Amino acid sequence: MLDLLKLRLRHGFQAIPDIRNAEVLSTFRGFPLIDESKCAEGCLEYKNVCPAGAIEINPLKIDLGKCTFCGECERVCKNGAIKFTNKHKLGATGREELLVSSGTTFEEYYSGAIKTKKEIEKVFGRSLKLRQVSAGGCNGCEMELAAAMNVNFDMGRFGIDFVASPRHADGIVITGPITKNMAPALSDAYKSISDPKIVIAVGACAISGGVFAESSELNRKFLDEIKIDLFIPGCPPHPLTFINAILEFLDRK
Amino acid sequence: MSWAEIKNLQSISLKEIPSLSFVELKQQLLDSVSRGNRLVQFFGDKINEDIILYTILADDEQSKLFVASTKFKEGDSYESLTPVAKSFHLFEREFYEQYGIKPEGHPWLKPVRKGIAGISNDETPYEFFRMTGEEVHEVGVGPIHAGIIEPGHFRFSCHGEQIYNLEIELGFQHRGIEELFLRNKNNPIYLLKLAESIAGDTVIGHAGAFVRAVESLGGISVSRKAMMIRTIALELERISVHLGDLSALSGDVAYSTGSAVFGALRTKIINTSLAICGSRFGRGLMAAGGVNFDLTSDLVNEIMLTINKVEDDVELAAEVLFSSASVLARFEKTGIVTNATAKEIGLVGPAARSSGLPLDVRSDHPYEGFLLFPVYKLTLNSGDVFARAYIRYIEITQSIKIIKEVLDSIGEGELIAQNKKSQPDQFVISMSEGWRGEISHCAITDYNGQLRKYKIKDPSFNNWLAVALAVRKNGISDFPLVNKSYNLSYSGFDL
Numbered sequence: 243m244l245d246l247l248k249l250r251l252r253h254g255f256q257a258i259p260d261i262r263n264a265e266v267l268s269t270f271r272g273f274p275l276i277d278e279s280k281c282a283e284g285c286l287e288y289k290n291v292c293p294a295g296a297i298e299i300n301p302l303k304i305d306l307g308k309c310t311f312c313g314e315c316e317r318v319c320k321n322g323a324i325k326f327t328n329k330h331k332l333g334a335t336g337r338e339e340l341l342v343s344s345g346t347t348f349e350e351y352y353s354g355a356i357k358t359k360k361e362i363e364k365v366f367g368r369s370l371k372l373r374q375v376s377a378g379g380c381n382g383c384e385m386e387l388a389a390a391m392n393v394n395f396d397m398g399r400f401g402i403d404f405v406a407s408p409r410h411a412d413g414i415v416i417t418g419p420i421t422k423n424m425a426p427a428l429s430d431a432y433k434s435i436s437d438p439k440i441v442i443a444v445g446a447c448a449i450s451g452g453v454f455a456e457s458s459e460l461n462r463k464f465l466d467e468i469k470i471d472l473f474i475p476g477c478p479p480h481p482l483t484f485i486n487a488i489l490e491f492l493d494r495k
Numbered sequence: 496m497s498w499a500e501i502k503n504l505q506s507i508s509l510k511e512i513p514s515l516s517f518v519e520l521k522q523q524l525l526d527s528v529s530r531g532n533r534l535v536q537f538f539g540d541k542i543n544e545d546i547i548l549y550t551i552l553a554d555d556e557q558s559k560l561f562v563a564s565t566k567f568k569e570g571d572s573y574e575s576l577t578p579v580a581k582s583f584h585l586f587e588r589e590f591y592e593q594y595g596i597k598p599e600g601h602p603w604l605k606p607v608r609k610g611i612a613g614i615s616n617d618e619t620p621y622e623f624f625r626m627t628g629e630e631v632h633e634v635g636v637g638p639i640h641a642g643i644i645e646p647g648h649f650r651f652s653c654h655g656e657q658i659y660n661l662e663i664e665l666g667f668q669h670r671g672i673e674e675l676f677l678r679n680k681n682n683p684i685y686l687l688k689l690a691e692s693i694a695g696d697t698v699i700g701h702a703g704a705f706v707r708a709v710e711s712l713g714g715i716s717v718s719r720k721a722m723m724i725r726t727i728a729l730e731l732e733r734i735s736v737h738l739g740d741l742s743a744l745s746g747d748v749a750y751s752t753g754s755a756v757f758g759a760l761r762t763k764i765i766n767t768s769l770a771i772c773g774s775r776f777g778r779g780l781m782a783a784g785g786v787n788f789d790l791t792s793d794l795v796n797e798i799m800l801t802i803n804k805v806e807d808d809v810e811l812a813a814e815v816l817f818s819s820a821s822v823l824a825r826f827e828k829t830g831i832v833t834n835a836t837a838k839e840i841g842l843v844g845p846a847a848r849s850s851g852l853p854l855d856v857r858s859d860h861p862y863e864g865f866l867l868f869p870v871y872k873l874t875l876n877s878g879d880v881f882a883r884a885y886i887r888y889i890e891i892t893q894s895i896k897i898i899k900e901v902l903d904s905i906g907e908g909e910l911i912a913q914n915k916k917s918q919p920d921q922f923v924i925s926m927s928e929g930w931r932g933e934i935s936h937c938a939i940t941d942y943n944g945q946l947r948k949y950k951i952k953d954p955s956f957n958n959w960l961a962v963a964l965a966v967r968k969n970g971i972s973d974f975p976l977v978n979k980s981y982n983l984s985y986s987g988f989d990l
Contacts, residue, residue: 424646
């Protein structure tokens with residue numbers, strides 16, 4: 243009993259007090275700054291360097307929906323045309339917003355990335371229950387989503403929770419590139435959620451197929467039938483990326 | 496025995512691997528298994544009309560591996576090995592599913608990753624084993640589970656509350672990784688990222704096995720410092736997942752203090768990985784030829800501080816956890832797998848060690864840091880949830896000790912060695928001890944030195960059957976606890 247008290251005391255209070263303004267370690271690879279003027283001719287090989295095919299050339303752009311944030315391009319370009327910052331607030335409501343161009347600052351990206359409607363705040367603002375479905379996810383995104391609920395990040399404090407039944411949910415969180423074998427189950431789960439509902443795609447795999455994009459074992463047809471409301475880039479996204487994107491989407495200041 | 500004798504990470508020319516007739520192979524293989532040798536790999540490779548079956552056995556005490564092959568033609572069949580050596584059951588099913596070579600007399604030749612109902616008209620949906628009788632009922636769970644975890648289907652046949660049989664249907668996560676390996680054989684950076692995504696909780700484990708295979712094929716020698724950094728990363732990965740599992744096990748028995756405390760300790764460890772390489776799961780650290788990130792002396796001090804703190808806290812938290820009567824009432828004698836069963840079905844990793852089976856690649860087939868800092872094999876005998884929880888605690892302590900030793904003598908050296916082209920017509924097996932147990936990657940190169948076959952085995956492939964056997968005669972309400980005590984990978988199995 244005494245040991246238990248000692249343990250509780252030593253554990254203390256570990257929740258991050260201010261989620262909205264929390265910073266991630268400087269080593270974290272988040273928003274990339276691109277300076278095309280530093281891109282010498284040889285850098286055209288970027289396209290082959292990127293394992294996820296996230297780099298577009300002429301003009302130079304990075305697609306955060308494909309990027310795995312491995313930092314390989316940053317290492318290869320000795321001139322520093324690409325530099326990853328530790329800015330983690332990467333969520334966006336539109337697929338095209340995820341395309342980062344040369345010269346775009348983080349502040350510019352962030353201010354335009356999440357566009358929300360008043361109805362969203364009205365319907366989901368005070369309580370949002372989500373059903374997560376892993377459709378070929380490697381357990382990276384899944385672990386980070388679970389971590390969003392732990393004592394450090396404690397997403398529950400905002401009234402945002404993961405629930406077991408899609409019938410109890412207001413929306414679906416998709417991870418993984420959507421394998422053929424999971425496509426029907428994912429579709430069933432989506433249909434089981436009552437309207438109005440939101441769809442959140444978490445991680446490079448869910449957004450674009452990620453490193454599995456070319457696999458013949460995927461079936462991403464489901465995505466043609468629905469609209470993704472929120473994209474959370476990363477491989478996997480940091481729990482703070484996920485929580486902040488949702489808070490922004492819900493327009494919760 | 497005429498098999499080629501090799502060591503972990505020793506590449507040999509394909510010519511040195513004897514091609515035996517199936518009858519010879521079978522006889523020698525069963526002799527070898529009866530002497531205590533263990534099956535590591537059993538997989539096919541198609542060359543023109545021939546289907547070559549490679550078999551790798553391990554003599555763990557002597558740190559030796561034996562490899563031989565045999566040839567089949569399309570549509571051939573052979574006499575199944577499973578009735579005599581049960582650990583072959585899943586390997587034979589996989590070989591049949593991929594190449595159509597039928598093991599005659601296999602006791603239960605069901606699909607491995609195919610046959611899921613409602614997916615494809617080309618596949619016959621698998622029909623589950625059915626138990627009938629008064630008061631017998633079935634419970635189906637999945638593929639989507641209650642929590643934020645990967646998908647798989649569990650079919651329980653119960654009598655009242657008691658589980659009589661559990662069938663586990665996997666394959667939902669199948670992403671065609673082995674095929675992607677071959678399709679992108681010219682893009683080593685892509686392959687590394689792919690290896691990191693075999694199982695996202697075992698990034699260092701699988702990426703490590705991959706880069707060592709590549710280094711062995713190209714004769715690349717990695718600096719001592721890079722090896723030490725890899726060793727630290729692997730042990731950090733082990734500590735972090737074990738802490739997460741202790742947190743989840745606490746949560747499963749409604750011991751919320753444990754759930755919170757172990758969870759917060761895990762955060763400290765994965766944030767250490769973040770400080771090293773920018774990813775909480777070690778992504779981006781590994782490179783063929785070394786590592787991408789250095790450990791500066793500041794970082795070394797920081798890691799030392801963190802693990803010392805974690806060590807103290809884990810000791811206290813474990814003391815409280817394992818002396819709580821309500822926790823022990825749920826952990827002890829729940830989900831038992833006996834030593835004999837563990838051996839028979841070929842378990843690996845902590846799952847094996849908690850059933851008294853002393854297997855640990857770090858000690859049996861040492862590599863990198865473990866050649867310099869030998870690992871003492873830890874085993875427990877009860878084979879229940881308690882043993883699988885407690886072994887995590889003692890392995891955390893052991894890993895912390897390893898990291899401290901390595902940090903003390905990390906030294907200097909280049910981070911990445913010059914890349915070299917893989918040699919043609921080579922064969923290599925790269926084994927490593929991930930936190931779940933023995934990971935093995937087998938690479939074969941063609942006449943150009945490019946990958947012709949890449950075979951991956953996650954420890955979950957060996958261990959899933961243990962979950963099904965452990966829950967028999969247990970109450971169905973204990974299933975989540977037993978399942979969590981193994982915490983096996985769906986994506987690592989499904990590939």
